[in-house]
Amino acid sequence: MPLYYQLAQQLEAAIERGRLAPGSLLGNEIELAGRLGLSRPTVRQAIQSLVDKGLLVRRRGVGTQVVHSQVKRPLELSSLYDDLEAAGQRPATRVLRHTVRPATAEVAAALGVAEGADVLLLERLRYAHDEPMAYLRNHLPAGLVDCASADLEATGLYRLMRAGGTTLHSARQSVGARRATGEEAVLLGEETGAPLLTMERVTFDDTGRAVEFGSHVYRASRYSFEFQLLVRP
Amino acid sequence: MPLYYQLAQQLEAAIERGRLAPGSLLGNEIELAGRLGLSRPTVRQAIQSLVDKGLLVRRRGVGTQVVHSQVKRPLELSSLYDDLEAAGQRPATRVLRHTVRPATAEVAAALGVAEGADVLLLERLRYAHDEPMAYLRNHLPAGLVDCASADLEATGLYRLMRAGGTTLHSARQSVGARRATGEEAVLLGEETGAPLLTMERVTFDDTGRAVEFGSHVYRASRYSFEFQLLVRP
DNA sequence: GAGTGGTCTAGACCACTGT
DNA sequence: CAGTGGTCTAGACCACTCA
Numbered sequence: 001m002p003l004y005y006q007l008a009q010q011l012e013a014a015i016e017r018g019r020l021a022p023g024s025l026l027g028n029e030i031e032l033a034g035r036l037g038l039s040r041p042t043v044r045q046a047i048q049s050l051v052d053k054g055l056l057v058r059r060r061g062v063g064t065q066v067v068h069s070q071v072k073r074p075l076e077l078s079s080l081y082d083d084l085e086a087a088g089q090r091p092a093t094r095v096l097r098h099t100v101r102p103a104t105a106e107v108a109a110a111l112g113v114a115e116g117a118d119v120l121l122l123e124r125l126r127y128a129h130d131e132p133m134a135y136l137r138n139h140l141p142a143g144l145v146d147c148a149s150a151d152l153e154a155t156g157l158y159r160l161m162r163a164g165g166t167t168l169h170s171a172r173q174s175v176g177a178r179r180a181t182g183e184e185a186v187l188l189g190e191e192t193g194a195p196l197l198t199m200e201r202v203t204f205d206d207t208g209r210a211v212e213f214g215s216h217v218y219r220a221s222r223y224s225f226e227f228q229l230l231v232r233p
Numbered sequence: 234m235p236l237y238y239q240l241a242q243q244l245e246a247a248i249e250r251g252r253l254a255p256g257s258l259l260g261n262e263i264e265l266a267g268r269l270g271l272s273r274p275t276v277r278q279a280i281q282s283l284v285d286k287g288l289l290v291r292r293r294g295v296g297t298q299v300v301h302s303q304v305k306r307p308l309e310l311s312s313l314y315d316d317l318e319a320a321g322q323r324p325a326t327r328v329l330r331h332t333v334r335p336a337t338a339e340v341a342a343a344l345g346v347a348e349g350a351d352v353l354l355l356e357r358l359r360y361a362h363d364e365p366m367a368y369l370r371n372h373l374p375a376g377l378v379d380c381a382s383a384d385l386e387a388t389g390l391y392r393l394m395r396a397g398g399t400t401l402h403s404a405r406q407s408v409g410a411r412r413a414t415g416e417e418a419v420l421l422g423e424e425t426g427a428p429l430l431t432m433e434r435v436t437f438d439d440t441g442r443a444v445e446f447g448s449h450v451y452r453a454s455r456y457s458f459e460f461q462l463l464v465r466p
Numbered sequence: 467g468a469g470t471g472g473t474c475t476a477g478a479c480c481a482c483t484g485t
Numbered sequence: 486c487a488g489t490g491g492t493c494t495a496g497a498c499c500a501c502t503c504a
Contacts, residue, residue: 003473004473038474042474060482060489062490067441077464172460175408176453176458177410229404231310278493292501295501
């Protein structure tokens, strides 16, 4: 483990345990470096990573302070399955469709493949505590992941993609709302016309290639997106 | 302007204008530093800032590459007014309410003030192209901003807060959906029961103090949230 | 084995803040 | 004015990738 990373973790732990009180000054960087036997750039790198996380604030001429509020995680590219599991919601998945078919114009444009090229279509119903939660439709370039329906019932798609060697890098998301169609209402146990949260997402790997196009609907009565934003300096 | 910042801007411009093609290698850092007459840490700092923005990818043993996809801005703490203005949507605001009142329990909890303490209540209708777009309800600790209704009609709240010396730092948001009430439907020009996007937000300044609690609804037929996510390394 | 980025050091000067 | 973080330099060694 790099030294700056170890130091960042120690500081983060000290903040979380309240050993560094909110608003308290961290002590100046040079003295801190000397006390720890590190160089100042190394100490700065550790502090900077916590500033990026929103745990610390630096002010020139003043010092480095612990932020007052309890900052949670900023928005990440997260997996619904993992989020539900972390929240103790007993996630489960029913795979409704799992086939290869030619890309429509919309899917081809989103994934950056030729129209008519083979794409994997996944349709899944995601449950939490045995209640339907979301209806997930995903399109993936053919051959990217090699998974059985059984895998998809046991875990999330992102985890399968990572396990298959795909390095997820970024995603472009759009969140909106609309009324449920009759079919969606039946699947999700809502009334026709009930409000649904919609999320469209194109995910890219670290070479910039689109690796997934998702078009999902969530029961607005049981789901909302929560996230933390940081202001870019 | 710092040297690393200037270099980052030059590189970013070269990427956006296509002078650095997607997938192309940037050249190794030491040679680049020598060519530019800068030290390697300075060059690294410039490159790192673009990696953080998602424009570049580094691979040890390989080099630094331009990402293939067109990456737009990641999600920031943004102002609806500024977003609309940037999109050429002719934003306008009608102030419906602008009063000081005692904090309810919910507002007090969100802002971290005592129940019954004075808070500023703002209710605004936000238009784009003369069409109603969103109904905005904000609560602010009293005395934080000193603004006339005229100011609020001409610009966004965040810009007023910044102008008043408040340094925005982070926000906790929750996005969901629900049906429009009769009153909301009238204000927004929708039918009762139409789907609305909802957003609740608590904004913090750089000392961690809550400076704004917003509870907003958007016409789902005319608005969605779009944003870019990056995977944390 | 050659070349890359990842980490780290030991200094230096500057800009800003508060007293 | 003293003290802080912001920037910058000129080196060094290491871990990883790929031919």
